[in-house]
Amino acid sequence: MTQSTPPAAEQGGAGLEGRLEALGALFEEALERFVAARSAQPIENLHEGLRYALGLDLPAGPGRGKRVRPLLCLLTAEALGADPRRALPFALAIELMHNFALVHDDMEDGDVMRRGRDAAWVRYGAAHGINLGDYLLVQMMAALAEGEPDGLDDATRVRLLRLLTSALDHTHVGQALDINYRHRRSLSEEEYLRIVREKTGYYLAAPIQGGAIVAGASQRVIETIGEMAQYLGPLFQIIDDIIDLTDGKGRESVGSDIREGKRSYLVAYAAQHGAPAQRERLFDILDKPREATTREDIDEAFAIFEALGAVAAGRDYCRRLHEDARRHLERLPRELAEPLGAVIEMLVSRKQ
Amino acid sequence: MTQSTPPAAEQGGAGLEGRLEALGALFEEALERFVAARSAQPIENLHEGLRYALGLDLPAGPGRGKRVRPLLCLLTAEALGADPRRALPFALAIELMHNFALVHDDMEDGDVMRRGRDAAWVRYGAAHGINLGDYLLVQMMAALAEGEPDGLDDATRVRLLRLLTSALDHTHVGQALDINYRHRRSLSEEEYLRIVREKTGYYLAAPIQGGAIVAGASQRVIETIGEMAQYLGPLFQIIDDIIDLTDGKGRESVGSDIREGKRSYLVAYAAQHGAPAQRERLFDILDKPREATTREDIDEAFAIFEALGAVAAGRDYCRRLHEDARRHLERLPRELAEPLGAVIEMLVSRKQ
Incomplete structure (x- = not known):
């Protein structure tokens, strides 16, 4: 889906399942674009870790996490009459926040697995684990502060x-x-x-x-x-x-x-x-x-x-x-x- | 110093040392007020940890940290003609950010001492240490987003x-x-x-x-x-x-x-x-x-x-x-x- 595709709401009669699928694709594309822009000069472990924590090293699908929160955000904006694209900065922020919480909670709880594979702190070590969680929270702020073009006031x-x-x-x-x-x-x-x-x-x-x-x-x-x-x-x-x-x-x-x-x-x-x-x-x-x-x-x-x-x-x-x-x-x-x-x-x- | 005290800039001729002292007092009072408002219903370990990390459990003085960053912020705003009070939300944010970084860096570096006493993660344990650092970063966001009355646009x-x-x-x-x-x-x-x-x-x-x-x-x-x-x-x-x-x-x-x-x-x-x-x-x-x-x-x-x-x-x-x-x-x-x-x-x- 590119910038010129019509918003998900306008795509043929698909019903709720179809709308969720279209909004999911809109979100994944925005997330990929956001992360690519933020990691133009990738730092070893940090940017790999960012992609790993968000599941972006996996093909699109359930392995990445269910993306429940951004979908709820986009669905709500659309249902209330907004172009869901205007809600993308916040949808990105909320998913980045969620993955920040998972990375740090796993450390706090001593959990070694997440979504069927090593938790981020197990994969990258404890020092990078803390830094990576913090980085996800900073990306949350960036998504909200900078957002997409023609965005929010x-x-x-x-x-x-x-x-x-x-x-x-x-x-x-x-x-x-x-x-x-x-x-x-x-x-x-x-x-x-x-x-x-x-x-x-x-x-x-x-x-x-x-x-x-x-x-x-x-x-x-x-x-x-x-x-x-x-x-x-x-x-x-x-x-x-x-x-x-x-x-x-x-x-x-x-x-x-x-x-x-x-x-x-x-x-x-x-x-x-x-x-x-x-x-x-x-x-x-x-x-x-x-x-x-x-x-x-x-x-x-x-x-x-x-x-x-x-x-x-x-x-x-x-x-x-x-x-x-x-x-x-x-x-x-x-x-x-x-x-x-x-x-x-x-x-x-x-x-x- | 209360809300009705004139800004530090107007307080008698003291020169740079005197200005720094007045701005320091202005800042400490604002920090105390901010933290008190945010911990009206204190949670064990979390809010004690917040005060400990910021040195607010100690009397005002060098044990709290030098507060170099908020002083630089207030001094700059004042030098350029602003009422330094308008810069307080950002001065608070920057000091909260600095102490967030110290709490997490000490964990990442395995440092056990900070400002002559136990690092926060040693005092409260590793799980609270991560959570406390995150909380300081959230307080940074709160200071910036909510700030003081008659604040920023x-x-x-x-x-x-x-x-x-x-x-x-x-x-x-x-x-x-x-x-x-x-x-x-x-x-x-x-x-x-x-x-x-x-x-x-x-x-x-x-x-x-x-x-x-x-x-x-x-x-x-x-x-x-x-x-x-x-x-x-x-x-x-x-x-x-x-x-x-x-x-x-x-x-x-x-x-x-x-x-x-x-x-x-x-x-x-x-x-x-x-x-x-x-x-x-x-x-x-x-x-x-x-x-x-x-x-x-x-x-x-x-x-x-x-x-x-x-x-x-x-x-x-x-x-x-x-x-x-x-x-x-x-x-x-x-x-x-x-x-x-x-x-x-x-x-x-x-x-x-």
């Missing part, structure tokens, strides 16, 4: 900068809480939900709100999106937590959250509702080093969740979050509510 | 965002080059200078250019400042490299760059001008683990530098850099050239 750029800043602020608060709780042997449902809201609520709202800002949406629409995401973020996260106990992300990884000692919804539920002995045993298992956790340990943690009805409680809570999110969705203009609602249902069902 | 904010983005871009390129060269046993003077220019040239230009932008200076002034900093950054760095061989930062730390394996100007000079045996021996010493480096190793490295005249060459190069910087300084408007030149001479002589 300065007032809109500053509004979008405030939106990113606020989202990142909450994410780092959530991450600090998350790190703090790793060293604690207690966690209530309320504490779990606070961490998840800080880490995911604002971070999921930002791409949709950014698309709406570019399209000139009202403050009421921006706020409703923000409220909706406060339910959607935890919804997606709790679904992930439950998936870890069922089919995982592949048969062999069932229970990997337990090996990692992750403080999931199920852990919070069990810690709040379990007897002291159950709670002690659960945290003993979670706090074992990853490689020391046996299959029996995982089965025992599963049995504790089962005995307390944690999974059923989680599913029930998800139903309520889903309803609350839908209630907010209905308050959005119909031309946005319809495609956005369809994408949200796709995400919920793909996760389940 | 959006066009100026976007210009300042581009300036920060560009400086950070170069810094990360320089840092990646630096990390790459740690694993190499060759380094030319030209390669050394490229790393140092990328790491220090733009980073030193930004505070001065930012102050000038706030004061509405011409593009020619902004560019001249940028060119001047391309000499000043390496000048300050090479002076530091030489100090490490003389009185260090205290008697017992003489030669600490050699223990750390740092690729200094002296190493580059010796690697380019030494015989193969000298070069091999020098890199053997540099590449020893820090704790395995003996006093004899350090003396031997000193002797290699001495035999090749590396220190004399470094001092000679500094003289030329200093002259080049002064030549650019003279092209600046006199009301800026005078105070800026005086501060630069203070920095050069304090370092020597």
Whole structure:
């Protein structure tokens, strides 16, 4: 797709799937162009690392990551009547921000794999890993500040900068809480939900709100999106937590959250509702080093969740979050509510 | 000092020292206010870490760091006729950026001490260390995006965002080059200078250019400042490299760059001008683990530098850099050239 191709919205009747595909192609081309321009004089490890973290060393396709956030941004801008190209600077910024967070989170969590291959810090070493994550965040700023030609006015750029800043602020608060709780042997449902809201609520709202800002949406629409995401973020996260106990992300990884000692919804539920002995045993298992956790340990943690009805409680809570999110969705203009609602249902069902 | 105090410029005749003191007080108060507002609901480790990294847990004074960059910014804005308060958002941003870089650089370099006490990552652990550095960078964005009341127009904010983005871009390129060269046993003077220019040239230009932008200076002034900093950054760095061989930062730390394996100007000079045996021996010493480096190793490295005249060459190069910087300084408007030149001479002589 070149600069002279008509915007995705105008391309024949394709329906939502077709629109997402066209917007995805528009985005990938813009990302390639942006990264190529920023790495005209490539520095060893740094610019390879940038392409690696963004999956640009792979052919276009799912290996690059799902690009959920930029798609939500472009779809929202388009649904509200803007040329999606005007939202490209923010869509780029949000994807660069997301990959920054992945590179650093993997280091903070000691995760060695990402999207089925070595995490960036494993591939390039810890020093380059930190520097590369920082570089991705600087590229986020560059995408927003410089953007594409015939782009955004300065007032809109500053509004979008405030939106990113606020989202990142909450994410780092959530991450600090998350790190703090790793060293604690207690966690209530309320504490779990606070961490998840800080880490995911604002971070999921930002791409949709950014698309709406570019399209000139009202403050009421921006706020409703923000409220909706406060339910959607935890919804997606709790679904992930439950998936870890069922089919995982592949048969062999069932229970990997337990090996990692992750403080999931199920852990919070069990810690709040379990007897002291159950709670002690659960945290003993979670706090074992990853490689020391046996299959029996995982089965025992599963049995504790089962005995307390944690999974059923989680599913029930998800139903309520889903309803609350839908209630907010209905308050959005119909031309946005319809495609956005369809994408949200796709995400919920793909996760389940 | 409160909001109703007159700007530092109007406070009695004190001369440069007095102006720097008044601007320093203005800055510290703004930083305290900014951090207090951002940590109204403090998160354990995160907000303590923010105050610790900025030295705000210490009484006002040199323990907090010299605040050279915000002072350069405020002094420049004031010299060019602006109320220095209008430059506070950028002065805050630049100091937050500087402390972000210190927190992450210490991790990348394995440095355990900073300003005479534990580096942030040693104090709070590696996971919080990464998150805290990221958080400082987000606070930089917040300072610029939100700033103080009756602050900057959006066009100026976007210009300042581009300036920060560009400086950070170069810094990360320089840092990646630096990390790459740690694993190499060759380094030319030209390669050394490229790393140092990328790491220090733009980073030193930004505070001065930012102050000038706030004061509405011409593009020619902004560019001249940028060119001047391309000499000043390496000048300050090479002076530091030489100090490490003389009185260090205290008697017992003489030669600490050699223990750390740092690729200094002296190493580059010796690697380019030494015989193969000298070069091999020098890199053997540099590449020893820090704790395995003996006093004899350090003396031997000193002797290699001495035999090749590396220190004399470094001092000679500094003289030329200093002259080049002064030549650019003279092209600046006199009301800026005078105070800026005086501060630069203070920095050069304090370092020597």
